[in-house]
Amino acid sequence: MNMPPDLSQLSPDQLRHLAATLMTQVEEKDKALRHSEQVNQKLTYELALLKRHAFGKRSEQLNVLQISLLEDGVDADIAAIETELEDLVTTDASSAPKKTPKRASLPPELPRTEIHHDPENDHCPCGCKLRRIGEEVSEKLDYTPGVFHVERHIRGKWVCDHCETLTQAPMPAQIIDKGIPTAGLLAQVLIAKYADHLPLYRQEQIFSRAGVAIPRSTLAEWVGICGVRLQPLVDALRKLLLSEPVLHADETPVPMLAPGKKKTHRAYLWAYATTPYASLKAVVYDFSEGRGGQYARDFLGEWRG
Template sequence: MYKTAENWHFIDMRIALESLPFDPVTLQAMVRDLAGAVDEGQIEIDRLRQMIREFQRARFGRRAETLEPDQLLLTLEVDADQPPLMTPISTTIPDISGTAPIVKPPHRKTLPEHLPRTDVTILPDVTSCPSCGGVLRDAGTTASEMLDWVPASVRVVRINRPKCACRACGTLHQAPAPERITEGCLATPGLIAHVLTSRYCDHLPLYRQSQMLARHGVALARSTLADWVKAAAWWLAPLRDQLMNHVCAGERVFADDTPLPILDPGRGRTRTGRLWAYTRDDRPFGGKGPPAI
């Protein structure tokens, strides 16, 4: 078995060393045959190396450098009359260059354009070249983006209503105060909407919201937040009634009963509450009415 420099190629040339001829002419002919076989093997090695490079480019190269399937079929054409000189190559493509194959980084979506951007500039900690002491000049900027979170903040909206007096008749004019959700309520509609969303969309209890506001230096009892929710429910009742009428007017109404534990103050335990949801969605049946829950 003759072995080439590549440890994964073999040329089948079995020679009985014990019965070599002594005739120089015969020995020269055998050497010429061996040299020709080695040359043919080297040609086959070069051809397979080119195939591997094309496979690597088709698999790991950029999209513009990839090959069409027809091109690979042309590359794989082998003369049927030529005897196989090489052993079968493993389906795993070896790395000829000795370096690991290039792994494409995972595709990551760009950050949304509507988010505000804050620029942070990090200047070099040197004013002159540490190698030669030369003057440093601007050579461009490398920019990258990171996603940040700005914690929620609580602010006070101060409402100023200037007074205007008439010297002729002595009357006083002033813009009316904005209407509040309930008498004496300190919360703006935005804060009440946040409390409702946190409670019923994010399932955040009112006592936890009270604790979160306390960390911002605002002491609000859970009973105060409950009063806000009750007042908001009164304002939203007409919308709820119209929505319920729309749902019940559908040809098909879907209902769901969900039991859930509810705190039962004074008894030291919870009781079972029930949440009923009614849904209308005629789209799967060809209806044109808007869906609602």
């Protein structure tokens, strides 16, 4: 533990330097706090608009299929924004209310694969041998094309009879904390939606035929959360992309329905890619509401090529 300096032993110059350092730290923390508050307010406002669109009066100018596709996107956006808000909020875990989602148990007829997580060493740090006293089981839903199966993660509980220390292996990190989908199932949903152009309502039908009913609203939540979790990968890929001397860029118009409005307007999806001759094969997409040069400058930043 670092002891605070004895201010009486410091020279005037050292005191001035210490005061300047402390003021700089306070200004940096205040700036970071203001930025977090602005992001929080922006996300809260966007969430309110999306919920108003999701639960408000439907536009009569859209047919049933269009409304279904839009609802999938809105549900995904709501889940993404709620996930970002949760990441921004830093509250004491002991005082925060614990969420205990209630979900239906996975169908018992699905094949199950048991994955055991036990301590690497069966001896306590005190030197005594551990004794198994129980276990915790959590089930994750996995999917290979056409077939569902369940991963049963079994975490044994071990206790030392001498010092009464309880030992249990940690649960492997999951993309959705305490959720049922494995990374494989989430990858299947994302690939089917974005690479194979399968809307979520069709995936819902496909999964139902395979024996598991997953509502499209749940699929949309998974998509939204995965978008947030994959953002660091997108940022890293963009950084690599901007290290290339030559880039290709093009934009494609896409219809955009703003919450609260009854008709779509034109927005753009920009694609930035390396050349066919580059060693790095990469494409990064950037959504914007226009096609002006400023949008490209915002993405490229200080890149010169």
